[in-house]
Amino acid sequence: MTKYDLAINNGLVINSTHKMFANVGIKDGKIAVITQTPIAAKKEIDAKGKWVLPGVIDTHVHFALRQGQGEDAVLSDDDYETGPIACAVGGVTTFLDYAICPQKRRLKDFLEERIVMATEGSCIDFGFHCGITNASKQTLDDIPGIFEMGIPSFKFFTTYKKWGFSVDLGFLWDVFNLFKEHNGVACVHCEQDDILEYLKEKHKDEDSMTYFASTRPDFAEEIPVYELAVLAKEAGSRVHIVHLTTEKALNVIREAKSKGVKIRTETCPHYLFYTDEVLKRDDGYLFTMTPPLRPEGNAEALWEGLMDGTIEIVASDHNAFGRAVKEKYADWRTVPPGLGGSEMLLTFLHSEGVVKRNMSPEKMVSLLSTSPAEEFGLKEKGRVEVGFDADLVLFNPNTVKTIRHQDLATPSGFSIYEGVDMQGWPEMTISRGKVIVEDRKFVGRTGVGRFIKRELA
Numbered sequence: 001m002t003k004y005d006l007a008i009n010n011g012l013v014i015n016s017t018h019k020m021f022a023n024v025g026i027k028d029g030k031i032a033v034i035t036q037t038p039i040a041a042k043k044e045i046d047a048k049g050k051w052v053l054p055g056v057i058d059t060h061v062h063f064a065l066r067q068g069q070g071e072d073a074v075l076s077d078d079d080y081e082t083g084p085i086a087c088a089v090g091g092v093t094t095f096l097d098y099a100i101c102p103q104k105r106r107l108k109d110f111l112e113e114r115i116v117m118a119t120e121g122s123c124i125d126f127g128f129h130c131g132i133t134n135a136s137k138q139t140l141d142d143i144p145g146i147f148e149m150g151i152p153s154f155k156f157f158t159t160y161k162k163w164g165f166s167v168d169l170g171f172l173w174d175v176f177n178l179f180k181e182h183n184g185v186a187c188v189h190c191e192q193d194d195i196l197e198y199l200k201e202k203h204k205d206e207d208s209m210t211y212f213a214s215t216r217p218d219f220a221e222e223i224p225v226y227e228l229a230v231l232a233k234e235a236g237s238r239v240h241i242v243h244l245t246t247e248k249a250l251n252v253i254r255e256a257k258s259k260g261v262k263i264r265t266e267t268c269p270h271y272l273f274y275t276d277e278v279l280k281r282d283d284g285y286l287f288t289m290t291p292p293l294r295p296e297g298n299a300e301a302l303w304e305g306l307m308d309g310t311i312e313i314v315a316s317d318h319n320a321f322g323r324a325v326k327e328k329y330a331d332w333r334t335v336p337p338g339l340g341g342s343e344m345l346l347t348f349l350h351s352e353g354v355v356k357r358n359m360s361p362e363k364m365v366s367l368l369s370t371s372p373a374e375e376f377g378l379k380e381k382g383r384v385e386v387g388f389d390a391d392l393v394l395f396n397p398n399t400v401k402t403i404r405h406q407d408l409a410t411p412s413g414f415s416i417y418e419g420v421d422m423q424g425w426p427e428m429t430i431s432r433g434k435v436i437v438e439d440r441k442f443v444g445r446t447g448v449g450r451f452i453k454r455e456l457a
Helices: 082-090 109-119 137-148 171-183 193-202 219-235 247-258 267-275 276-281 297-309 323-328 343-356 360-375
Strands: 004-014 019-027 031-037 039-047 051-054 056-061 094-101 127-129 153-157 185-189 238-241 263-267 392-402 421-431 434-438
Touching: 004 031, 004 056, 004 360, 004 392, 039 056, 039 109, 039 343, 056 082, 056 343, 056 360, 082 094, 082 343, 082 421, 094 109, 094 153, 094 171, 094 343, 094 421, 109 127, 109 137, 109 238, 137 171, 137 360, 171 263, 185 219, 193 219, 219 238, 219 247, 219 263, 247 263, 267 297, 276 421, 297 343, 297 360, 343 392, 343 421
Parallel strands: 004 039, 004 051, 056 094, 094 127, 127 153, 153 185, 185 238, 238 263
Antiparallel strands: 004 019, 019 031, 051 392, 392 421, 421 434
């Protein structure tokens, strides 16, 4: 009788600190051995010529999202079944979803509902950030109970007053002090709402899609990042700036880090690849997300931030509004912001970072797997090490494919990378020792993903 359930032999195992040719043995969903000796198992995989990577951890997704209020709200194109399948096809084995609680709902009730939805649908493991939109004493009183659920990360907006999402600095000051006590982290969408609303009203009669970006200027991101850095410094608590887009805000974070402020950040592939010039295209409405794409120069600054460690995570901000809904509201004032992206995280960062910018494969693993796991308390994920969950990706670094939305699992009807050649594609995804994707085909089961309770180190 063989000792192991699964063996991956002859692959190049890559972690965030080192790489080596090795064989990996898996038992009961865990990595049981890493050795130079070939391993016999019930199922054996020859990974010659392939990289063996820890599964990608996408810490910023929105599945089954209802954006807006009342009859004007629009729903994203995927849910907790189809979204995680697309994740898995792209090499993502764990996601953290931003569960944005409506103002009239209690946090615990809403999160429990979402956990049930994801448990019934997801093919991979998952967790949640608690999205808070109700700046009340009741909310502050409810927060300790969310920590007890195993959710130590919370989402806040400094914009979207019109949707009832934004919270003020006074409330955040109380939150930051509470988080210092409970060891939590505030994840914040940073845009200064007064500036945005003023500029949108000022230019409301303009028709060009370019106003989607120009009415959300770079300094509107810089201002709240600075304010939050001050709050985090004074409270001695943690803050995580989501989807960073600008050199100005990056410099604020770099300076705050140098002074010991507990501030971290992420960026997304679209901000590293495109500028706001694409909004001039006939299909510019497809390239809409918030914050928006930025002028030339910002993307290269973000790449520098990745390379020097100022930016610790690359996440997708997956918010899949498809072609049909974007075409329906194809006006800069009304187009739903957001696009699918989790499926492309690994291929994008390899192609644009490792291949084109000499990023090390170890750095890529850090940005996509190890750092996300460490920052958000996923203690048994993010590494190919004995005792860790057997969440793995077999990756071919030499495969080149042209992006066609028809070939992707994300059900949006388009890709912003349509026609772009990218190098490096996942060929197999393994979740807790089970093969769930082979040759970009989902072969696993839905409804088997686990809710992961987290606690920050």
